[in-house]
Amino acid sequence: METAHSRPGHPGALSFQVPVPAGAFRRLYRFMARIVMKFGGTSVADISRIRNVARHVKREVDAGHEVAVVVSAMAGKTNELVGWTREASPMHDAREYDAVVASGEQVTAGLLAIALQNMGVHARSWQGWQIPIKTDNAHGAARIVDIDGSFLIKRFGEEQVAVIAGFQGIGPDNRIATLGRGGSDTSAVAIAAAVRADRCDIYTDVDGVYTTDPRIEPKARRLAKISFEEMLEMASLGAKVLQVRSVELAMVHKVRTFVRSSFDDPDAPGMGNFDNPPGTLICDEDEIVEQQVVTGIAYAKDEAQVSLRRVADRPGVAAGIFGPLAEANINVDMIVQNISEDGKFTDMTFTVPSGDIDKALAVLGKVKETIGFDVVQSEAGMSKVSVIGIGMRSHAGVAATAFRALSEKSINIRAITTSEIKISILIDGPYTELAVRTLHSVYGLDKQ
Amino acid sequence: METAHSRPGHPGALSFQVPVPAGAFRRLYRFMARIVMKFGGTSVADISRIRNVARHVKREVDAGHEVAVVVSAMAGKTNELVGWTREASPMHDAREYDAVVASGEQVTAGLLAIALQNMGVHARSWQGWQIPIKTDNAHGAARIVDIDGSFLIKRFGEEQVAVIAGFQGIGPDNRIATLGRGGSDTSAVAIAAAVRADRCDIYTDVDGVYTTDPRIEPKARRLAKISFEEMLEMASLGAKVLQVRSVELAMVHKVRTFVRSSFDDPDAPGMGNFDNPPGTLICDEDEIVEQQVVTGIAYAKDEAQVSLRRVADRPGVAAGIFGPLAEANINVDMIVQNISEDGKFTDMTFTVPSGDIDKALAVLGKVKETIGFDVVQSEAGMSKVSVIGIGMRSHAGVAATAFRALSEKSINIRAITTSEIKISILIDGPYTELAVRTLHSVYGLDKQ
Numbered sequence: 001m002e003t004a005h006s007r008p009g010h011p012g013a014l015s016f017q018v019p020v021p022a023g024a025f026r027r028l029y030r031f032m033a034r035i036v037m038k039f040g041g042t043s044v045a046d047i048s049r050i051r052n053v054a055r056h057v058k059r060e061v062d063a064g065h066e067v068a069v070v071v072s073a074m075a076g077k078t079n080e081l082v083g084w085t086r087e088a089s090p091m092h093d094a095r096e097y098d099a100v101v102a103s104g105e106q107v108t109a110g111l112l113a114i115a116l117q118n119m120g121v122h123a124r125s126w127q128g129w130q131i132p133i134k135t136d137n138a139h140g141a142a143r144i145v146d147i148d149g150s151f152l153i154k155r156f157g158e159e160q161v162a163v164i165a166g167f168q169g170i171g172p173d174n175r176i177a178t179l180g181r182g183g184s185d186t187s188a189v190a191i192a193a194a195v196r197a198d199r200c201d202i203y204t205d206v207d208g209v210y211t212t213d214p215r216i217e218p219k220a221r222r223l224a225k226i227s228f229e230e231m232l233e234m235a236s237l238g239a240k241v242l243q244v245r246s247v248e249l250a251m252v253h254k255v256r257t258f259v260r261s262s263f264d265d266p267d268a269p270g271m272g273n274f275d276n277p278p279g280t281l282i283c284d285e286d287e288i289v290e291q292q293v294v295t296g297i298a299y300a301k302d303e304a305q306v307s308l309r310r311v312a313d314r315p316g317v318a319a320g321i322f323g324p325l326a327e328a329n330i331n332v333d334m335i336v337q338n339i340s341e342d343g344k345f346t347d348m349t350f351t352v353p354s355g356d357i358d359k360a361l362a363v364l365g366k367v368k369e370t371i372g373f374d375v376v377q378s379e380a381g382m383s384k385v386s387v388i389g390i391g392m393r394s395h396a397g398v399a400a401t402a403f404r405a406l407s408e409k410s411i412n413i414r415a416i417t418t419s420e421i422k423i424s425i426l427i428d429g430p431y432t433e434l435a436v437r438t439l440h441s442v443y444g445l446d447k448q
Numbered sequence: 449m450e451t452a453h454s455r456p457g458h459p460g461a462l463s464f465q466v467p468v469p470a471g472a473f474r475r476l477y478r479f480m481a482r483i484v485m486k487f488g489g490t491s492v493a494d495i496s497r498i499r500n501v502a503r504h505v506k507r508e509v510d511a512g513h514e515v516a517v518v519v520s521a522m523a524g525k526t527n528e529l530v531g532w533t534r535e536a537s538p539m540h541d542a543r544e545y546d547a548v549v550a551s552g553e554q555v556t557a558g559l560l561a562i563a564l565q566n567m568g569v570h571a572r573s574w575q576g577w578q579i580p581i582k583t584d585n586a587h588g589a590a591r592i593v594d595i596d597g598s599f600l601i602k603r604f605g606e607e608q609v610a611v612i613a614g615f616q617g618i619g620p621d622n623r624i625a626t627l628g629r630g631g632s633d634t635s636a637v638a639i640a641a642a643v644r645a646d647r648c649d650i651y652t653d654v655d656g657v658y659t660t661d662p663r664i665e666p667k668a669r670r671l672a673k674i675s676f677e678e679m680l681e682m683a684s685l686g687a688k689v690l691q692v693r694s695v696e697l698a699m700v701h702k703v704r705t706f707v708r709s710s711f712d713d714p715d716a717p718g719m720g721n722f723d724n725p726p727g728t729l730i731c732d733e734d735e736i737v738e739q740q741v742v743t744g745i746a747y748a749k750d751e752a753q754v755s756l757r758r759v760a761d762r763p764g765v766a767a768g769i770f771g772p773l774a775e776a777n778i779n780v781d782m783i784v785q786n787i788s789e790d791g792k793f794t795d796m797t798f799t800v801p802s803g804d805i806d807k808a809l810a811v812l813g814k815v816k817e818t819i820g821f822d823v824v825q826s827e828a829g830m831s832k833v834s835v836i837g838i839g840m841r842s843h844a845g846v847a848a849t850a851f852r853a854l855s856e857k858s859i860n861i862r863a864i865t866t867s868e869i870k871i872s873i874l875i876d877g878p879y880t881e882l883a884v885r886t887l888h889s890v891y892g893l894d895k896q
Contacts, residue, residue, distance in 0.1 A: 047535040081555065087495040088559045089566035096565070099573050100558035103551035107529065110548035111536045117544070118537035125547050129577065130622060174578060 033198040033274055034066040034156065038166065038188035042205045043262035044108045045075040047115070054115040055266035056203065057161060061121055063272050066156040068195065070166040070188040071112055073104025094139035098168070098178045102128075105165035105184065113163045123161040128176065133169035133187070135177040142177035144169055144186065149194035156195075164191065185246035193253035200255050201279075202242060203262035208280035209234065209241055211445040212297040216433045219446035223295065227285040230295045233388045233422045237298035242282075250282060257282040285390055293391035293398060294443035297436050301429060303333065303382040304357040305414055306364070310345040310374035320371045321348070324363050330356045334384065334417045334426060348373075349415055351426060354380040382414060383432040386424040387439055398443075399423045405442040411435050481646040481722055482514040482604065486614065486636035489523040490653045491710035492556050495563070502563040503714035504651065505609060509569055511720050514604040516643065518614040518636040519560055521552025542587035546616070546626045550576075553613035553632065561611045571609040576624065581617035581635070583625040590625035592617055592634065597642035604643075612639065633694035641701035648703050649727075650690060651710035656728035657682065657689055659893040660745040664881045667894035671743065675733040678743045681836045681870045685746035690730075698730060705730040733838055741839035741846060742891035745884050749877060750802040751781065751830040753862055754812070758793040758822040768819045769796070772811050778804045782832065782865045782874060796821075797863050799874060802828040830862060831880040834872040835887055846891075847871045853890040859883050 037060065039053045053071075060067050073081075081101045085092045109125035116123035128135075131151050135142035147169075155162045166184030171177035179186050185202060192200035208222040209231065226234070228251035235244045241259055250257045260279030264271060271277060285291065311317060318337075325332055335350040352360045357380050364376055392398040399416075402423055406413060411434065415426040427435055440446055485508065487501050501519075508515050521529075529549045533540045557573035564571035576583075579599050583590035595617075603610045614632025619625035627634050633650060640648035656670040657679065674682070676699035683692045689707055698705045708727030712719060719725060733739065759765060766785075773780055783798040800808045805828050812824055840846040847864075850871055854861060859882065863874040875883055888894055 047532060050536060084495060084555070084559055085562055088498060088562040091566070092562045093565055096558045096561045096573055098558075099561075099575070100555050103555050106554075107532070107548050107551050110544045110546075111532055113544045113547075114533055114536040114540045117541055118539070125544055127547070 032064045032066065034195060035060055036068045036070060036188050036192040036195070036197045036200045037203060038070040038184060038200065039072065039112075039203045039262055040184065040205065041072040041075040041078070043203055044071055044073075044112065047111065049262075050108070050111050051115050052266060053112060053203070053262060054119055054121070056262065056271075057112075057116060057123075058119050058121050059266050059272050061161060063274070065274075068152055068155070068162045068164060068191060068197075069112065070164045070184055070191060071105060071108040072166050072184040074108055077104040077107070095173070095175050098139045098142075098176050102165070102168040102176045102178050105167050109163045109165040116161060116163070121161055122159055123163055124155070125163045125165070127165045128169035129174075131164070133164075133190070135169035135171050135179070137171045137173060137177070139171065139175070139177050141180040142169065142171060144179065144190045147190055147194035149191075149196070152191065152195050179245075183243070183245075185243045186249060189246045189249045189253070189255050189257060192255045192257075193249070198256070199258055200250070201258045201260060202246075203260055204241065205261070205263065206241060206259070207261035207264065207278060208259050209282070209296075211295070212436055212440050213299070216299075217297075217437050217440050217446070220440065221445065223280050225281045225283055225288045226295055227288055227390050228282060229285065229421055230388050230390055231282045233386065233419075234296055234298050237300055237384070237386045237388070237422075237424070247282065254284055256284075256287075291391045292389060292443075292445075293395045294387055294389035294445065295391075296388050297439045297443075297445065298386045298388060299432055299436050300384045300386075301432060302354040302380075303351045303384050303426065304354045304360075304378060304380040305349060305351055305382050305426060306357070306360060307377040308348045308364070308373045308375070309377070311348050312372040313344055313346045317371055318348075320367060321364070322350075324367050325352070325360060328359060328363050330360050330363070334415055334424060336415045336417065351382065351384065351415070354382075381429040382426050383429045383435075384424050384426050385432065385435045385439060386422055387443070388422050389443075390421050392423075393420050401442055402439055405438050406435060409434055409438050411438075480512045480514065482643060483508055484516050484518060484636050484640040484643070484645045484648045485651060486518040486632060486648065487520065487560075487651045487710055488632065488653065489520040489526070491651055492519055492521075492560065493523040495559065497710075498556070498559050499563050500714060501560060501651070501710060502567055502569070504710065504719075505560075505564060505571075506567050506569050507714050507720050509609060511722070513722075516600055516603070516610045516612060516639060516645075517560065518612045518632055518639060519553060519556040520614050520632040522556055525552040525555070543621070543623050546587045546590075546624050550613070550616040550624045550626050553615050557611045557613040564609060564611070569609055570607055571611055572603070573611045573613070575613045576617035577622075579612070581612075581638070583617035583619050583627070585619045585621060585625070587619065587623070587625050589628040590617065590619060592627065592638045595638055595642035597639075597644070600639065600643050627693075631691070631693075633691045634697060637694045637697045637701070637703050637705060640703045640705075641697070646704070647706055648698070649706045649708060650694075651708055652689065653709070653711065654689060654707070655709035655712065655726060656707050657730070657744070659743070660884055660888050661747070664747075665745075665885050665888045665894070668888065669893065671728050673729045673731055673736045674743055675736055675838050676730060677733065677869055678836050678838055679730045681834065681867075682744055682746050685748055685832070685834045685836070685870075685872075695730065702732055704732075704735075736838075739839050740837060740893075741843045742835055742837035742893065743839075744836050745887045745891075745893065746834045746836060747880055747884050748832045748834075749880060750828075751799045751832050751874065752802045752805040752808075752826060752828040753797060753799055753830050753874060754805070754808060755825040756796045756812070756821045756823070757825070759796050760820040761792055761794045765819055766796075768815060769812070770798075772815050773800070773808060776807055776811050778808050778811070782863055782872060784863045784865065799830065799832065799863070802830075829877040830874050831877045831883075832872050832874050833880065833883045833887060834870055835891070836870050837891075838869050840871075841868050849890055850887055853886050854883060857882055857886050859886070 113123045113125040134146040166187040210220040212220045214220040232247045333351045338347045411431045561571045561573040582594040614635040658668040660668045662668040781799045786795045859879045
């Protein structure tokens with residue numbers, strides 16, 4: 001193999017001492033990549049769409065690439081299965097939930113293998129326990145701990161397309177474990193890492209990652225590339241293209257992840273162009289040559305603001321407040337603590353999802369006496385808008401530009417949090433769209 | 449354990465040197481049986497019915513029995529899954545078909561485990577590959593080759609109800625293999641054999657095996673017991689209570705199999721009576737003390753009769769005719785060959801399903817020249833009625849009684865075949881109901 005790779009121009013002179021898989025010869029004569037393709041629920045909603053997915057897969061196979069495919073359940077199926085488990089018992093066993101719910105992806109995997117075979121593509125479906133995709137024991141929200149890539153690499157050698165049921169693996173208890181909702185993205189990225197794929201193509205119902213939500217700002221542009229770090233902020237801030245966990249995994253293992261549309265005609269011009277297909281590449285920032293200062297504007301609606309006044313300013317107070325909230329499964333987001341004026345008391349503001357506000361206030365009511373604070377003010381119907389860009393690490397004044405722009409539109413800023421690559425601003429909900437458009441424009445994102 | 453069993457009346461005096469599973473104590477104090485319970489598709493059609501099934505299971509668990517449960521897919525689900533595989537490709541790969549179709553039972557198993565847990569019953573679902581239930585490689589119509597009973601016996605020891613997805617196992621290729629339609633009955637009987645169960649209870653949408661079809665003869669009576677051999681004839685002759693293969697398996701392994709209704713109130717009086725619950729026991733003939741001469745009347749509609757005239761009477765002719773029919777997957781049933789009058793030619797009559805008649809005639813047209821016969825006559829719309837009873841082995845005149853009774857009703861007999869425990873008579877279809885009622889009455893089956 002080393003010989004083969006070092007002398008690509010002289011295949012005729014090669015003499016292999018060991019059997020060489022067919023792929024090795026293909027590598028010699030043409031550019032060949034290893035691709036993991038992932039298709040979500042709306043992309044496999046019925047047999048005609050599954051057939052369309054098969055055409056996407058066939059295109060890549062015909063181009064000589066090594067292909068593994070990860071599929072979700074047909075749209076609606078997972079909800080049906082989850083509904084049944086709830087109907088059977090409101091307090092259901094997560095292990096049994098997994099056994100039931102995992103069947104959705106298994107069905108799609110088999111059907112896609114059949115559709116591929118029908119087009120003359122050598123394909124075979126696999127479930128998590130067969131490969132195996134090993135997870136931890138956290139049924140219903142398991143994490144992948146190990147994938148033996150050699151199983152799939154062997155399939156590549158046989159020129160076989162492996163169609164893999166997403167969203168699941170097998171736990172140490174020898175039972176099916178699911179990764180939690182949306183886990184098929186994570187499956188795909190983990191498999192891509194295990195087989196050292198050149199790229200993980202996530203086919204979805206949008207055609208890429210945009211500078212902001214095009215439903216709010218029609219001038220939003222599709223990004224050709226975005227860094228893992230930026231995508232992580234975009235994903236966790238409400239741009240629902242990819243699951244946060246899959247982006248984290250891609251970042252850790254440096255899996256080049258490509259978001260593209262499954263609804264495009266599989267054989268349209270450019271679709272099979274490996275280096276520049278239509279979509280957005282999520283990659284290491286080193287790969288992004290012309291880095292913009294700001295990459296995108298994200299937003300999250302339905303936030304609620306909670307303010308505590310005259311909080312005792314002593315060690316352990318934050319833990320005393322946020323510990324019980326976390327135990328109640330309330331996701332606290334922005335936290336702002338003012339500087340104590342007298343060294344005794346401070347004010348504290350944070351946000352929770354609007355739907356959790358009553359639960360949060362109940363929890364705070366219980367700890368109020370122990371911790372010691374005066375007044376709890378709360379207001380629902382807030383929104384968080386965020387400016388994201390790796391470039392802002394080396395550019396000053398990005399935040400000031402945002403504050404000035406919002407001020408000019410008379411948008412009141414309720415709270416601000418910042419990180420190295422992100423500025424988040426809490427505003428009144430009704431101003432969300434105006435704020436997004438204003439920020440999108442002020443950083444020049446609506447221009448080429 | 450030996451000591452325990454030999455001194456059941458003196459549990460207080462026992463001194464165990466080794467840890468004893470809880471079941472051993474229960475065995476001491478009360479009668480405990482090991483039961484495999486199987487529930488078909490209509491019995492688990494929705495969550496409320498699954499909950500009803502759980503009540504049946506709980507009743508047996510509460511009575512102290514060791515219980516394993518085998519379930520089918522929810523009614524309609526298998527057809528939906530099969531429909532999808534056909535839609536994906538008319539010529540689908542049996543391995544992929546299996547991966548898709550097996551999911552139906554997996555869903556039911558998980559849901560029933562949840563419903564049982566909700567009632568406080570310690571339960572856990574298992575799929576074929578986990579136990580494992582090993583099959584051969586004949587995907588889509590696999591046969592069970594081995595079940596490691598110790599896996600399930602270990603669950604009994606833990607007082608856990610194992611809920612097992614029926615209709616499937618794992619093949620030597622490490623892929624899910626299904627047993628063919630209706631295979632859940634076979635799963636249940638095979639599991640009962642593997643764990644040496646005291647009984648295999650098949651819960652279905654009828655409450656037992658009747659002397660004939662009650663829709664045709666309202667005076668049909670439910671049989672308390674029927675022998676394996678008789679049931680095999682009843683099953684293969686059109687009494688669709690149990691799959692033929694499951695009865696064969698029960699006979700070979702002497703698995704006492706009990707047919708009963710899942711729609712009865714699980715807690716109605718007598719339901720939990722181990723020795724005499726409502727239903728029909730299929731068992732060894734030794735267990736049937738008062739054996740009737742005739743046990744039941746079966747029928748099969750839509751048979752077609754084919755007659756060949758002047759068939760050359762020489763060795764190899766039958767093989768030359770029936771070989772090609774078998775290769776064309778045509779199920780030939782009754783075969784009657786007349787004695788050759790001149791030693792040169794004979795007549796031959798046989799039946800095939802009406803739906804296969806055109807295919808059969810085409811096959812015969814091809815072999816006509818080679819074999820040598822003159823005329824092919826065929827007629828569809830026939831019915832086969834059968835008189836079944838182990839007792840007829842030792843009673844003469846059973847057949848004569850049938851012929852006389854049919855003759856008195858002017859029912860024309862087209863062909864007759866007999867075995868040790870069965871007489872089958874081919875008649876014109878429109879007389880089916882009359883013939884069934886006539887035979888049911890002439891053998892006294894409508895009396896107590």
